[in-house]
Amino acid sequence: MLLTSRQQLLGLVSAALLVLHPVLAFAQESLFERDVLPVLTKQCLGCHGGLRQKGGLELRTIAAGLKGGKTGPAWKSGDLKGSEAWNRIASDEMPPNERKLSAAEKEHLKNWIQSGLPTVADRRKSVDPILKPGGKHDVRKVAATIDQHIQRGLEEAKLKPMPTIGDAEFLRRIYLDLAGRVPTAEKAAEFLDNQDPDKRAKLIDSLLESKEFATQFGRTWREWIVPPELPANTNNGGNCAGPARDLGKWIGDRVLKGGWLGQDRSRCLDGKRKLSERKRRPRVAARDLLSACRL
Numbered sequence: 100m101l102l103t104s105r106q107q108l109l110g111l112v113s114a115a116l117l118v119l120h121p122v123l124a125f126a127q128e129s130l131f132e133r134d135v136l137p138v139l140t141k142q143c144l145g146c147h148g149g150l151r152q153k154g155g156l157e158l159r160t161i162a163a164g165l166k167g168g169k170t171g172p173a174w175k176s177g178d179l180k181g182s183e184a185w186n187r188i189a190s191d192e193m194p195p196n197e198r199k200l201s202a203a204e205k206e207h208l209k210n211w212i213q214s215g216l217p218t219v220a221d222r223r224k225s226v227d228p229i230l231k232p233g234g235k236h237d238v239r240k241v242a243a244t245i246d247q248h249i250q251r252g253l254e255e256a257k258l259k260p261m262p263t264i265g266d267a268e269f270l271r272r273i274y275l276d277l278a279g280r281v282p283t284a285e286k287a288a289e290f291l292d293n294q295d296p297d298k299r300a301k302l303i304d305s306l307l308e309s310k311e312f313a314t315q316f317g318r319t320w321r322e323w324i325v326p327p328e329l330p331a332n333t334n335n336g337g338n339c340a341g342p343a344r345d346l347g348k349w350i351g352d353r354v355l356k357g358g359w360l361g362q363d364r365s366r367c368l369d370g371k372r373k374l375s376e377r378k379r380r381p382r383v384a385a386r387d388l389l390s391a392c393r394l
């Protein structure tokens with residue numbers, strides 16, 4: 100008798116937990132970057148992101164999802180039925196493989212569509228004003244704004260900032276970031292022995308003016324615009340490493356001459372967008388992009 104009532108009690112408690120669980124977990128609205136993108140990345144982007152766009156559908160950005168695929172928009176703000184991706188998820192049609200979405204993942208997507216497709220950036224705008232684009236801002240003000248922004252993110256995630264790193268670690272990281280290599284022993288000794296309190300800022304300035312920075316910058320953009328994982332299959336347009344290298348070198352040269360400004364950048368970004376929309380053969384696409392950037 101005692102056992103039975105205990106069992107009944109346990110049953111009641113777990114039933115209550117089951118009912119409560121979704122309420123507890125989703126009392127907060129779902130946000131794109133935090134709650135939706137991780138699900139899409141895990142479950143959808145393998146077939147609907149970048150080079151693969153099954154059904155003509157790209158899901159990496161909200162804008163692409165709003166545009167949708169052959170059947171219509173993947174997302175429609177506040178409208179579950181009008182969101183083709185939701186219809187396919189709800190019916191377990193997508194993903195087509197065994198690994199269906201869990202109840203919690205579905206709930207995140209549903210909640211996000213119903214709340215009007217909000218992003219972390221949308222919600223943060225009011226509490227965390229970012230400096231207005233277009234104008235020139237005082238460097239210290241920019242640095243303070245970035246610090247403030249990071250501080251808020253850390254507080255929200257309940258994380259403590261790391262202590263400031265030592266000179267040796269700073270030196271290695273800044274060289275790898277800006278020059279793409281570690282410093283020579285001579286340069287390292289020179290920096291570590293230097294007593295100037297502004298030595299970090301001065302090193303950053305001198306690296307930004309170096310040829311190596313320009314090369315590294317060109318390489319970074321090249322890898323982003325023409326990713327190395329593009330197929331190098333001759334039936335599929337051939338290897339695009341040559342034009343990609345040219346593109347990286349050209350960007351590096353422009354940086355060195357102080358010419359990699361807004362217009363160059365937006366032309367390349369525009370070229371990249373067109374490229375992924377048209378899904379050209381990689382070598383042809385890389386060549387087209389190169390001439391688009393160089394216009």
Ligand code: HEC
Pocket residue numbers: 139142143144145146147153154155156167168169170171173183184185187188193194195196200
């Ligand atoms: C293994 C590959 C694969 C995965 C993973 C996958 N899909 Fe698909 N998806 C397809 C294929 C193939 C089609 C085209 C055939 C069709 O319409 O059923 C498609 C079509 C769609 C369409 C219809 C596009 C249109 O407008 O016609 C939507 C919406 C969609 N998928 C959403 C999703 C979502 C959301 C996920 C992740 C939860 C996902 N898919 C995961 C392969 C995949």
